[in-house]
Amino acid sequence: MIALYTLLVLVTVAVVIFGAPPIRRVLLSNRILAVFRKVMPPMSQTEADAINAGTVWWDGELFSGKPDWERLLGYPKPTLTPEEQSFLDNECEELCRLCNDWDTYAINDLPPEAWQYIKDKRFFGMIIPKEYGGLGFSAYMHSQVITKLSTRCSALAVTVMVPNSLGPAELLLHYGTEEQKRYYLPRLAAGEEIPCFALTSPHAGSDAAAIPDRGVVCKGMWNGEEVLGMRVTWDKRYITLGPIATLLGLAFRLYDPDGLLGAEKDLGITCALVPTDTPGVHIGRRHFPLNAVFMNGPNWGEDVFMPLDWIIGGPKMAGQGWRMLMECLAAGRSISLPSSNTGMAKLAVRGTGAYARVRQQFNLPIGKFEGVEEPLARMGGNLYMMDAARRMTAGALDLGEKPSVISGIVKYHVTERARDVLNDAMDIQGGKGICLGPNNFTGRAYQQIPVSITVEGANILTRSLIIFGQGAIRCHPYVLKELTAARQNDARAFDQALWRHISFTLCNGARAFFMGLTGSHFVRVPANVAPENKRYYQQLTRFSAAFAFVADISMAVMGGELKRREKLSARLGDILSLLYLCSATLKRYEDEGRNAVDKPLLDWAIWDAMFKAQSAFEGVMSNYPNRVAAHILRWFVFPLGRPYVVASDRLGHKVAELLIEPSSTRDRLTADMYIPREDGEIIGTLERALHAAIAAEAIEAKVRRAVKAGRIEARSPEETAQAAVDAGIISAEEQTQLARAAQLRNEVIRVDDFPPDLSLTDHARSDAARAVA
Ligand SMILES: Cc1cc2nc3c(=O)[nH]c(=O)nc-3n(C[C@H](O)[C@H](O)[C@H](O)COP(=O)(O)OP(=O)(O)OC[C@H]3O[C@@H](n4cnc5c(N)ncnc54)[C@H](O)[C@@H]3O)c2cc1C
Numbered sequence: 001m002i003a004l005y006t007l008l009v010l011v012t013v014a015v016v017i018f019g020a021p022p023i024r025r026v027l028l029s030n031r032i033l034a035v036f037r038k039v040m041p042p043m044s045q046t047e048a049d050a051i052n053a054g055t056v057w058w059d060g061e062l063f064s065g066k067p068d069w070e071r072l073l074g075y076p077k078p079t080l081t082p083e084e085q086s087f088l089d090n091e092c093e094e095l096c097r098l099c100n101d102w103d104t105y106a107i108n109d110l111p112p113e114a115w116q117y118i119k120d121k122r123f124f125g126m127i128i129p130k131e132y133g134g135l136g137f138s139a140y141m142h143s144q145v146i147t148k149l150s151t152r153c154s155a156l157a158v159t160v161m162v163p164n165s166l167g168p169a170e171l172l173l174h175y176g177t178e179e180q181k182r183y184y185l186p187r188l189a190a191g192e193e194i195p196c197f198a199l200t201s202p203h204a205g206s207d208a209a210a211i212p213d214r215g216v217v218c219k220g221m222w223n224g225e226e227v228l229g230m231r232v233t234w235d236k237r238y239i240t241l242g243p244i245a246t247l248l249g250l251a252f253r254l255y256d257p258d259g260l261l262g263a264e265k266d267l268g269i270t271c272a273l274v275p276t277d278t279p280g281v282h283i284g285r286r287h288f289p290l291n292a293v294f295m296n297g298p299n300w301g302e303d304v305f306m307p308l309d310w311i312i313g314g315p316k317m318a319g320q321g322w323r324m325l326m327e328c329l330a331a332g333r334s335i336s337l338p339s340s341n342t343g344m345a346k347l348a349v350r351g352t353g354a355y356a357r358v359r360q361q362f363n364l365p366i367g368k369f370e371g372v373e374e375p376l377a378r379m380g381g382n383l384y385m386m387d388a389a390r391r392m393t394a395g396a397l398d399l400g401e402k403p404s405v406i407s408g409i410v411k412y413h414v415t416e417r418a419r420d421v422l423n424d425a426m427d428i429q430g431g432k433g434i435c436l437g438p439n440n441f442t443g444r445a446y447q448q449i450p451v452s453i454t455v456e457g458a459n460i461l462t463r464s465l466i467i468f469g470q471g472a473i474r475c476h477p478y479v480l481k482e483l484t485a486a487r488q489n490d491a492r493a494f495d496q497a498l499w500r501h502i503s504f505t506l507c508n509g510a511r512a513f514f515m516g517l518t519g520s521h522f523v524r525v526p527a528n529v530a531p532e533n534k535r536y537y538q539q540l541t542r543f544s545a546a547f548a549f550v551a552d553i554s555m556a557v558m559g560g561e562l563k564r565r566e567k568l569s570a571r572l573g574d575i576l577s578l579l580y581l582c583s584a585t586l587k588r589y590e591d592e593g594r595n596a597v598d599k600p601l602l603d604w605a606i607w608d609a610m611f612k613a614q615s616a617f618e619g620v621m622s623n624y625p626n627r628v629a630a631h632i633l634r635w636f637v638f639p640l641g642r643p644y645v646v647a648s649d650r651l652g653h654k655v656a657e658l659l660i661e662p663s664s665t666r667d668r669l670t671a672d673m674y675i676p677r678e679d680g681e682i683i684g685t686l687e688r689a690l691h692a693a694i695a696a697e698a699i700e701a702k703v704r705r706a707v708k709a710g711r712i713e714a715r716s717p718e719e720t721a722q723a724a725v726d727a728g729i730i731s732a733e734e735q736t737q738l739a740r741a742a743q744l745r746n747e748v749i750r751v752d753d754f755p756p757d758l759s760l761t762d763h764a765r766s767d768a769a770r771a772v773a
Contacts, residue, residue, distance in 0.1 A: 062576060084137060125169075126141070139397035147339045154294075158240065158340070166333075174327070176312055213233065215254045228307075268320070331397055354686040356660050368660075382605070383670075405467060437754075463573055501552070512545040513636045520539050611646050686748055707720065
């Protein structure tokens with residue numbers, strides 16, 4: 001009776017405290033707020049600009065612990081207009097025909113006719129609206145173009161990609177004065193101006209906000225008149241298109257020591273457009289980034305006077321440069337590298353799959369050996385997921401989103417998976433992948449992967465600092481509200497956010513635990529999902545709840561310290577990213593009409609991702625600074641142990657099979673890639689060789705059986721085939737098929753060679769490349 005009475009009193013006290021905000025505030029929230037304000041990490045303006053930039057989209061659902069799958073499936077499938085489709089099928093196809101990886105390497109540039117075509121067809125104006133002379137393409141179309149160009153020539157893709165990514169055009173569109181837009185945008189769209197954007201300096205790479213480049217507001221002579229301007233000194237490197245640019249987008253820190261613009265002395269990072277023929281602008285020589293031939297180099301200037309009107313958006317935008325860059329970063333980062341890397345992966349998958357069927361060792365196509373199947377399966381599963389994420393993210397941009405956290409996720413994960421795909425492709429091809437020349441279809445892409453890893457936010461930094469660091473604040477339903485309330489010392493708002501946050505955390509913990517105990521079998525999923533994927537939706541809901549719970553507990557246990565614990569932050573970011581990649585993969589399956597024949601690709605990708613997510617959880621818990629909290633987390637998240645295992649060998653076998661023979665699945669997986677039809681082009685030859693090899697396999701088997709049975713004698717392949725015809729084992733027509741397969745196989749396995757000193761003039765290199773068996 002006393003116990004019951006005590007319990008009743010406790011419950012009443014709890015209800016009064018937690019249910020009555022004024023009492024709760026006085027007794028608890030205000031005290032917590034005081035502590036919170038003391039331990040809260042300081043945030044610079046540049047950090048705040050980065051965190052506040054962009055929008056929250058599907059990442060917010062994943063952070064909620066309860067993703068609304070109906071919402072995911074309701075997002076429209078990205079599509080092209082007839083005009084866009086025609087551009088992809090005609091202009092893009094033609095541009096691919098004009099360039100190839102090897103010839104660009106041989107001349108260290110794109111061929112002049114490709115440059116002209118790019119300008120004539122306004123490839124530099126994909127993001128520029130038609131009213132300014134651009135093509136006004138959707139984000140999805142922009143992504144399709146970059147993907148397609150990357151299946152042909154990486155230098156071509158980068159050259160087209162950069163003017164359409166974060167740079168002069170994008171910044172002008174958002175912040176330019178009408179006069180700047182009317183002057184520059186049509187010129188940029190027509191390729192009359194070649195733009196570049198110079199942010200990186202020798203002493204500020206990843207920490208770009210720390211650029212030492214500076215401008216000082218002052219008066220000076222301009223066109224014979226004294227005007228208010230700035231004297232700018234800068235030293236930049238690694239600037240893509242820099243060596244040939246006519247218009248330099250320049251980021252520097254602007255100071256106003258004499259107060260000519262107002263009271264502020266340090267105005268902050270500022271972006272200006274500087275014609276490169278301005279006296280004092282030095283465009284240096286070229287860098288040679290891993291043999292990539294797109295233009296890239298340093299530039300510098302000392303005390304170069306320029307009018308304030310050159311600031312993008314005019315003088316009122318002085319000091320707003322960092323905010324502008326952060327706000328615009330998501331669009332380019334969501335498209336450029338995810339698309340170019342998906343393109344390279346398509347090329348590697350289609351080509352290597354065919355090669356693995358055509359190339360024989362030990363009397364078998366190498367793609368049929370279990371050891372080779374394993375990397376083939378990785379290549380297929382990775383590409384299916386990469387392309388799904390690329391498309392879904394481009395679709396988000398077309399819905400008006402600027403998904404900053406997601407842009408970091410796709411930049412990091414698509415480029416890392418492309419690196420895996422290319423590594424696997426190289427291993428499978430052996431020496432064929434290593435010897436460069438016109439007959440090598442992956443070596444150049446392989447060489448250039450580190451460029452993708454490094455630019456637009458280097459990958460280690462993106463994973464360790466940005467994805468979870470920004471996600472935890474932006475995508476979380478309450479953290480930003482709490483931080484804002486604490487900064488403003490708003491007790492009421494803090495109290496509201498805090499208690500909702502606490503109940504959110506407890507609820508996710510309980511849900512994660514229950515779903516862990518029941519194998520998430522009771523999770524409700526919308527009736528309209530593909531029934532064969534229902535379990536995936538259920539398991540992802542479980543992981544989403546577990547992730548939200550672990551993220552909250554980590555923030556509570558480590559607070560601001562979590563920012564320095566980059567390894568833990570990286571693993572939490574991995575879980576969020578994998579949830580996003582799985583969502584995109586499930587959406588792709590639905591958007592493509594639930595092709596059952598593609599299901600092994602989806603299954604492999606999701607199993608692999610779930611296993612990786614589980615390992616990331618484990619990595620967080622094993623390294624948790626507080627061991628008690630670690631045990632509690634493990635108990636909540638994996639109450640019955642770790643349920644996920646690696647994708648099975650049987651599944652991997654099915655995926656590998658899909659890559660080594662022609663099928664609608666293989667076509668969808670490598671959709672919209674450029675496949676040259678002309679003779680002598682390795683990818684086209686590989687396609688023909690693949691068909692011929694498959695047609696010849698049954699005939700070869702008949703011949704082998706006859707040899708084994710002693711009916712004919714094994715000699716050279718041609719002689720054995722003739723003996724098989726003479727003995728009535730195969731027909732003359734079958735003999736012709738064997739000969740055709742052998743001839744195409746010979747062409748495919750060829751590698752190039754060069755004079756011993758490799759000292760050819762650039763133009764002669766490709767002509768002198770002699771293909772030998
Ligand atoms: C081919 C090429 C083209 C480029 N094009 C342009 C361009 O057009 N315009 C432009 O302005 N810039 C351009 N860049 C510059 C590019 O953006 C930078 O290279 C990039 O920002 C990284 O800077 P960094 O190379 O100085 O490396 P660093 O900043 O020195 O970083 C080195 C390593 O340390 C890691 N790291 C740094 N800080 C942290 C941290 N806090 N936590 C974890 N890891 C960290 C990074 O991830 C990286 O792995 C280009 C670079 C290349 C190579």
